[in-house]
Amino acid sequence: MRRxxxxxxxxxxxxxxxxxxxxxxxxxxxxAPPGSTAADDDPAAHGLKRTPLDLTGDAGGVxxxxxxxxxxxxxxxxxRYYIFSYRAxxxxxxxxxxxxxxxxxxxxxxxAGALGTWEQFSLCAYNGRTDxxxxxxxxxxxxxAEYGYAGNLKGMLRGRGEWPGDWEVFEVWSDAGVYxxxxxxxxxxxxxxxxxxxxxxxxxxxxxxSAGPWEQLALTSVA
Numbered sequence: 550m551r552r553x554x555x556x557x558x559x560x561x562x563x564x565x566x567x568x569x570x571x572x573x574x575x576x577x578x579x580x581a582p583p584g585s586t587a588a589d590d591d592p593a594a595h596g597l598k599r600t601p602l603d604l605t606g607d608a609g610g611v612x613x614x615x616x617x618x619x620x621x622x623x624x625x626x627x628x629r630y631y632i633f634s635y636r637a638x639x640x641x642x643x644x645x646x647x648x649x650x651x652x653x654x655x656x657x658x659x660x661a662g663a664l665g666t667w668e669q670f671s672l673c674a675y676n677g678r679t680d681x682x683x684x685x686x687x688x689x690x691x692x693x694a695e696y697g698y699a700g701n702l703k704g705m706l707r708g709r710g711e712w713p714g715d716w717e718v719f720e721v722w723s724d725a726g727v728y729x730x731x732x733x734x735x736x737x738x739x740x741x742x743x744x745x746x747x748x749x750x751x752x753x754x755x756x757x758x759s760a761g762p763w764e765q766l767a768l769t770s771v772a
Contacts, residue, residue: 597760599720604628625683635766639659640661641659644667651707655708683718705755706754715733729765732755735756737757740755
């Protein structure tokens with residue numbers, strides 16, 4: 550079934566999903582070219598504000614987040630959200646059907662009428678702060694930015710973490726109701742790569758150099 554949880558869904562995949570997209574469209578003011586490093590500037594100087602999220606609970610209530618086989622220590626409040634990319638005009642999905650190093654890649658590829666469990670993400674307070682979060686995907690894994698990847702795939706976001714470390718913790722910023730996420734350790738902005746093609750179309754990467762159009766997100770709680 551399309552919405553099956555966990556790693557068992559990886560068995561269902563098409564060979565067309567294995568070819569990277571390398572096409573380029575117009576440059577984004579906020580998207581880093583492959584191999585570049587995000588500058589650690591001061592977003593507040595550009596009008597952005599650190600923004601606490603409302604994690605007071607949804608229909609499922611406030612939860613203590615735990616992962617198997619590792620349990621995250623402490624009580625982390627989480628709330629389920631949909632993540633929408635303004636630039637792509639699509640909701641972010643975890644590609645549980647992808648395999649190998651692309652397994653659980655995040656892509657903005659789902660229309661409003663096709664939302665399901667793959668589009669639901671638990672945004673969780675980190676060390677009690679709701680403007681500093683980690684993200685649990687519907688697979689049960691934490692969203693990691695793969696800074697160990699090279700070239701076109703550097704900083705790919707995918708669900709595979711079991712512990713909130715450097716690659717899994719994100720700052721929350723906003724401007725006039727538009728949200729932006731930035732990796733705490735590298736200061737790379739979460740960018741929706743509308744310049745990619747094929748199975749990599751609208752892939753999320755955590756190495757944007759500034760908060761531009763490709764980085765603009767809407768966060769909508771799951772009813």
